[in-house]
Amino acid sequence: MKTCLWLALLVAIAGVEAQPIVDILRYFQDPDPKITLLPKKTTADRIAQHGYPAETHEIVTDDGYVVTAFRIPYSHKLQNQNAYRPIVLIQHGLFSCSDAWMGIGPNDGIGFMLADAGYDVWFGNGRGTTYGRKHISRSTNHPYFWRFSWHEIGHYDIAAMIDYALATNGQGQKSIHYVGHSQGTTVFFALMASRPEYNAKIKTAHMLAPVAFMSNMEDKLVRTLAPFLGHHNTYSAFFDSQEFIPHNELFTKLLYNACQPNSRLNAVCGAIAYLYEGPESNVNMTSLPIMLESHPAGASTNQICHYMQEQQSGRFCLYDHGEKKNMQIYGQSTPPDYPLDKITAEVHLWYSDNDEMAAVVDVERLADILPNRVMHHMEDPTWAHGDFNMHIEVKKYVNDPIVEIMQNYENNM
Numbered sequence: 001m002k003t004c005l006w007l008a009l010l011v012a013i014a015g016v017e018a019q020p021i022v023d024i025l026r027y028f029q030d031p032d033p034k035i036t037l038l039p040k041k042t043t044a045d046r047i048a049q050h051g052y053p054a055e056t057h058e059i060v061t062d063d064g065y066v067v068t069a070f071r072i073p074y075s076h077k078l079q080n081q082n083a084y085r086p087i088v089l090i091q092h093g094l095f096s097c098s099d100a101w102m103g104i105g106p107n108d109g110i111g112f113m114l115a116d117a118g119y120d121v122w123f124g125n126g127r128g129t130t131y132g133r134k135h136i137s138r139s140t141n142h143p144y145f146w147r148f149s150w151h152e153i154g155h156y157d158i159a160a161m162i163d164y165a166l167a168t169n170g171q172g173q174k175s176i177h178y179v180g181h182s183q184g185t186t187v188f189f190a191l192m193a194s195r196p197e198y199n200a201k202i203k204t205a206h207m208l209a210p211v212a213f214m215s216n217m218e219d220k221l222v223r224t225l226a227p228f229l230g231h232h233n234t235y236s237a238f239f240d241s242q243e244f245i246p247h248n249e250l251f252t253k254l255l256y257n258a259c260q261p262n263s264r265l266n267a268v269c270g271a272i273a274y275l276y277e278g279p280e281s282n283v284n285m286t287s288l289p290i291m292l293e294s295h296p297a298g299a300s301t302n303q304i305c306h307y308m309q310e311q312q313s314g315r316f317c318l319y320d321h322g323e324k325k326n327m328q329i330y331g332q333s334t335p336p337d338y339p340l341d342k343i344t345a346e347v348h349l350w351y352s353d354n355d356e357m358a359a360v361v362d363v364e365r366l367a368d369i370l371p372n373r374v375m376h377h378m379e380d381p382t383w384a385h386g387d388f389n390m391h392i393e394v395k396k397y398v399n400d401p402i403v404e405i406m407q408n409y410e411n412n413m
Contacts, residue, residue: 040293040294041293042056042070042099042131043070043097043098043099043101043102043123043131044056044070046099046102046290047070047072047102047111050105050106050112051076051106052072052075052076052106052112052115053072053073053074053076054070054071054072055070055071055072055073056068056069056070056071057069057070057071057164057168058134059160059161059164060136060160061127061156061157061159061160062156062159062160063152063156064135064136064137064138065127065132065134065135065136065156065157066132066134066135066136067124067125067126067127067131067132067157067160067161068098068125068131068132069089069098069122069123069124069125069161069164069165070098070122070123070125070131071120071121071122071123071165071168072111072112072115072120072121073085073120074115074120075115075116075118077116078116078118080118083118084118084171085118085119085120085169085171086118086119086120086173086176086177086203086406086410087119087120087122087165087166087169087173087176087177088114088119088120088121088122088176088177088178088179088406089122089124089158089161089162089165089176089177089178089179090110090111090121090122090123090124090178090179090180090184091124091126091158091178091179091180091181091184091187091188092123092124092125092126092129092181092183092184092297093180093181093182093183093184093209093389094150094182094183094299094303094304094307095244095245095295095296095297095298095299096129096181096182096183096295096296096297097125097129097130097131097294097295097297097298098123098124098125098131099130099290099291099293099294099295099297100181100290100291100294100295100389101123101389102290103286103290103291103389103390104286104389104390104394104395105286107395108394108395108399109399110179110398110399110402110403111123113395113399113400113403114403114406117403117406117407119177119406120165120169122161122165124157124158124161124184126150126153126157126183126187127148127152127153127156127157127300128146128148128243128298128299128300128303129297129298129299130294130297130298131297132157132298133298140243143241144241146241146242146243146300146301146302147241147300147302148300148302148303149300149302149303149305149306149319150183150186150187150190150303150306150307151190151194151306151318151319153183153187153190153303154186154187154188154189154190154191154194155190155191155194155195157187158187158188158191159191159195159198162176162198162201166201174200174201175200175201175202175203176201176202176203177202177203177204177205177206177406177409178202178204178205178206179205179206179208179402180205180206180207180208181208181209181388181389182208182209182211182357182358182385182388183211183303184208185207185208185209185210185211185212186210186211186212186307188205188207189210189212189316189338189340189343190338192342192343192345193338193339193340193342193343194338196339196342196343196344199342199343199344199345202345202346203345203346203406203409203410204345204346204348204405204406204409205345205346205347205348206348206350206402206405207347207348207349207350208350208388208389208398209350209351209352209355209357209358209385209388210349210350210351210358210363210366211307211357211358212310212316212338212340212362212366213310213314213315213316213362213365213366214307214310214311214314214357214359214362215311215314215359215362216359216361216362217311217356217357217358217359217362218356218359219356219357220356222307222308222311222357223311225308226308226311226312227312229304229305229308230305230308230309230310230311230312230313231309231312231320232320232321232322232323236305239301239304239305240301240302240305241300241301241302242300242301243298243299243300243301244296244298244299244300244301244303244304245296245298245299282380282382282383282384282387282390282391282392282393283386283387283390283391283392291390302319305319306319315337316337316338316340316366317334317335317336317337317338318330318335318336318338319335320334320335321335340366340369340370341369341370341371343370343371343372344371344372345372346372346373346374346409347370347372347373347374348373348374348376348402348405349363349366349367349370349373349374349375349376350376350378350388350398351363351375351376351377351378352377352378352380352383352384352387352388353378353381353383354381354382354383354384355383355384355385356384356385357385358385360377376401378397380397
C-alpha cells in the first residue's frame with residue numbers, strides 16, 4: 001500500500017490525473033492481475049541490445065574484492081577486432097554503476113561513441129555496487145565487507161581495472177584513456193596521488209563534474225548532515241561501515257516499468273526528473289527508465305562520511321578514523337592530504353556554474369594544484385551535476401569534444 005501512495009504522490013507532483021492510480025489499485029485488488037514486469041538487464045545486456053559485442057569480466061583486487069567490468073571490445077559497425085584499439089575506462093559516480101552510461105543510447109552515449117571511433121571500451125564498477133558485491137572470503141553480511149570508502153575504490157579497484165584491461169587487450173598497450181563522473185573523478189585523484197606510478201598508465205583523463213575540494217558545495221542535504229557525519233563522533237560511529245540503501249529488486253522493477261514510453265504512469269518520470277534537478281532539468285527523458293531500474297546501485301556509508309569529512313575540513317585528504325586510529329594507520333593524529341601535485345597525467349576538468357556538488361571555486365582550487373590540467377567550463381548556466389551524463393545535448397557539448405581530444409592524442413603518438 002505504501003508503494004501505491006508513493007506513486008500517487010509523484011503523479012500528483014507531475015500534475016497528472018488521478019485515474020491511473022485507480023487503475024493501479026484495481027491491479028492490487030485483482031487476485032490474477034496478469035501483470036508482467038520486464039526483466040532486469042545487466043550492462044552487458046544493454047550493450048548487446050544495440051548490436052555491439054559485450055563481455056563481462058570479474059576482476060579481483062589486491063585486497064580481495066571482486067568487481068565486474070563490462071567491455072565493448074570492438075565496434076560491430078567497424079568490424080575492427082583485428083585493428084589497434086586504444087583502451088578507455090569509464091567510471092561511474094556515487095550510488096551509481098555502469099548502467100548509468102547506457103541510458104542515452106548508442107548515438108549519444110560516450111561508451112558507444114568511443115567504440116565506434118575505434119576504441120576498446122571498458123565500463124568499470126566500484127566495490128559495493130550492484131556489480132561489486134563479491135569478495136574472495138567475505139559475504140556482504142560480514143561487518144568488514146562494507147569497511148571501505150572511495151579511497152579503496154580508487155587505490156584498489158581502479159588500479160586493478162586498469163591493469164586488467166591492459167593485460168586483456170593483448171596489444172601490448174602501456175596506458176589508457178579515462179573518463180570519470182563525480183565520484184569517478186574522486187577515485188581517480190585518490191589513485192593517482194596515492195600511487196603516482198599509475199600516472200604513466202594514463203593518456204588523457206576526463207573529469208566530469210570533478211569532486212575533490214568541497215568547502216563551497218551548495219548541496220543542501222550534505223551541508224545539513226556534514227556537521228554531524230563529517231567528524232569522528234557518536235553520529236558517524238553509528239553510521240559507520242554499513243550498506244547504504246540496499247538495492248530493492250521489486251521496487252526498481254516497478255519504477256522501470258512505470259517509466260516506459262507507453263506506460264500510463266510515464267508522467268512519474270517527469271516528477272522524478274523535477275526532484276532530481278529542479279525546474280531547469282535538462283535530463284534526456286529516455287534515460288530515466290534505465291536509471292530508475294538500476295539506481296541507487298549500492299555504496300558504503302563510509303563513502304558518504306568521507307565526503308562529508310572533506311566538506312567540513314576543507315581538505316582533500318584520507319579518511320579520518322579518529323586520533324587514536326589515525327596514529328596507528330598514518331603515524332599522525334589527522335589524516336594526511338592527498339599529494340595532488342603528484343598527478344602528472346593530462347587531466348581535463350569539465351565543470352559548470354549550476355553544479356551543486358562541484359562548485360566552480362573548488363574546481364579552480366583543484367586546478368591550481370594539478371600540474372597538467374586543461375579547463376572546460378560549460379557555457380550553459382543551467383548545466384547541472386547530472387547533466388554530464390544525462391543532458392539532452394551531452395553529445396554535442398561533452399562527448400564529441402572528449403572523443404576529439406582522445407583522437408588527437410592518438411594521432412600525435
